[in-house]
Amino acid sequence: MSVTLKINGETRTLDADPESPLLWALRDELGMTGTKFGCGIASCGACTVHWDGVPIRSCQTFVGDLEGAEITTIEGVDGKAAQAVQAAWNELDVPQCGYCQSGQIMAATALLSETPKPTDEDIDAAMDGNVCRCATYARIRKAIHLASDKMEA
Template sequence: MAISLTLNGEARVIDADPQTPLLWILRDTLGLTGTKFGCGVAQCGACTIHLDGTPVRSCQTFLGDAEGANITTIEGVESPAATAIRAAWTELDVPQCGYCQSGQIMAATALLTETPKPTDDDIDAAMDGNVCRCATYARIRSAIHLAAEKLEG
């Protein structure tokens, strides 16, 4: 079945089973491997993408649910918040192994887009469920605060 959507700013028609998780469409069909497979049950956040600006787990969001939607992946996220997040991530050496980082960045970007000056509680709530096996949570929180400061200018 043909599903129409916008992916990273480009209109696309995907001909696949509407019950296919977006994660597999992104990675296997379209070759966008920045979105990672972690747990497959929406508990780790490695597969986080933006669906109409909202962070969602692509492993449990189906192609059919994305009909007419605007999807942004780590490869296509472009905004002042995304730029500030990436700069802060680099400046504070946030990643250790790096596997979870695309999901972390997508969640953090959505947070700063909605809440430009987040508190620790805001950060904890927004990042809840984004698991980092290397436990870089303190650096992630610091980087989000730094990115918020960079956005203030």
């Protein structure tokens, strides 16, 4: 089966089993390895990408469901919120091992795109399910607040 979608602004046609997870199409077929495999059951968030601006778990999103969709991966995320998040992440040295960070950044970017001045509760809700083995959750929250401030400036 052939599926046409836009990935990071570029129209791509994937020849893949419609039941194949988007994660594997991105990594194996397109060589986009920024999106990580974590658990395979949509529980950890390492595979988070945006589908039409909404964060989804690519390990449980099937290629056959994506005809015409716009997918943004960590390699293509851009805009005011994304730039503020990436700057805050660097400024506060958020990552330790870094494995979960592409998913964390994708979730934080989606949050700030919808809610530019999130409360701690907003952050907790938006980031729920994004697991960090190194437990940098306090730095992640602080970085999201800093990114919010950067977006105002």
